[in-house]
Amino acid sequence: MIGPKEDLKPFSITLFILVTLEIIFVLFICPYLWYEVSYIIPMISLQLFIIAHFLMFLTMITDPGIIPRKEVFQAIGEIPDIFTSEGTDKKKFCKTCQIYRPARSNHCRKCDNCVEVFDHHCPFVNACIGKNNYKYFIGMVISLTLLGGMNIAGVILFIFYDGDTGRSSRSLVKNDTFLMAVAVVLALSITFLTALVFCLCIFHMKISMSGETTKEFRLNIKQNQSVAWFGEKSWFHPRLLIQSL
Ligand SMILES: [Zn+2]
Numbered sequence: 001m002i003g004p005k006e007d008l009k010p011f012s013i014t015l016f017i018l019v020t021l022e023i024i025f026v027l028f029i030c031p032y033l034w035y036e037v038s039y040i041i042p043m044i045s046l047q048l049f050i051i052a053h054f055l056m057f058l059t060m061i062t063d064p065g066i067i068p069r070k071e072v073f074q075a076i077g078e079i080p081d082i083f084t085s086e087g088t089d090k091k092k093f094c095k096t097c098q099i100y101r102p103a104r105s106n107h108c109r110k111c112d113n114c115v116e117v118f119d120h121h122c123p124f125v126n127a128c129i130g131k132n133n134y135k136y137f138i139g140m141v142i143s144l145t146l147l148g149g150m151n152i153a154g155v156i157l158f159i160f161y162d163g164d165t166g167r168s169s170r171s172l173v174k175n176d177t178f179l180m181a182v183a184v185v186l187a188l189s190i191t192f193l194t195a196l197v198f199c200l201c202i203f204h205m206k207i208s209m210s211g212e213t214t215k216e217f218r219l220n221i222k223q224n225q226s227v228a229w230f231g232e233k234s235w236f237h238p239r240l241l242i243q244s245l
């Protein structure tokens with residue numbers, strides 16, 4: 001399920017950045033928010049962090065929809081008809097896997113497997129995104145966007161919220177140059193990363209509602225074709241949702 005070794009580097013860097021930013025947020029920002037503003041922001045931030053990483057883990061360990069190669073089918077005993085001959089379903093022959101792959105599937109060069117309803121290979125989670133793990137992938141992107149938004153709100157409150165200005169903790173924070181510098185750098189870093197993830201989130205919500213995969217979207221852009229929103233192929237179509245459970 002997990003991608004090639006060379007993708008371990010972008011995945012490790014992504015994980016390191018996410019964990020480091022959350023640790024800085026928890027250590028430097030959360031204590032003040034918890035006692036002086038509201039415990040709700042630190043609580044929600046931590047929950048979103050856990051949810052996002054749980055979904056990242058599910059995205060990585062779930063079979064994206066790998067189609068077994070011919071030799072695997074032969075070892076089992078028989079090759080299902082769907083993978084043996086060219087039908088009316090725009091099947092293409094994969095020279096590597098030696099099978100006719102169904103429409104919308106594609107051979108991932110990095111993982112060296114054919115994947116059903118292939119969306120893209122994501123180096124940041126080191127996995128192919130396809131029929132079975134797309135729902136976890138989009139859930140992860142949405143929860144990371146919400147996490148970023150929550151943490152930005154927390155840091156802004158930390159910097160600007162005055163509340164009871166007479167309290168000693170407020171003036172201690174206000175006069176701590178190091179703490180304020182950490183908060184500003186953190187706010188800028190999280191805002192930059194959240195803007196990127198937000199764009200990714202909007203993109204995937206758009207294509208999932210229109211029923212396209214990232215690969216099909218790129219092809220359609222090339223061929224200047226449009227796919228109807230909420231079409232038969234939509235990820236939100238009840239039949240496909242039931243099938244993907
Ligand atoms: Zn293949």
Ligand SMILES: [Zn+2]
Binds near residue numbers: 122129
């Ligand atoms: Zn792949």
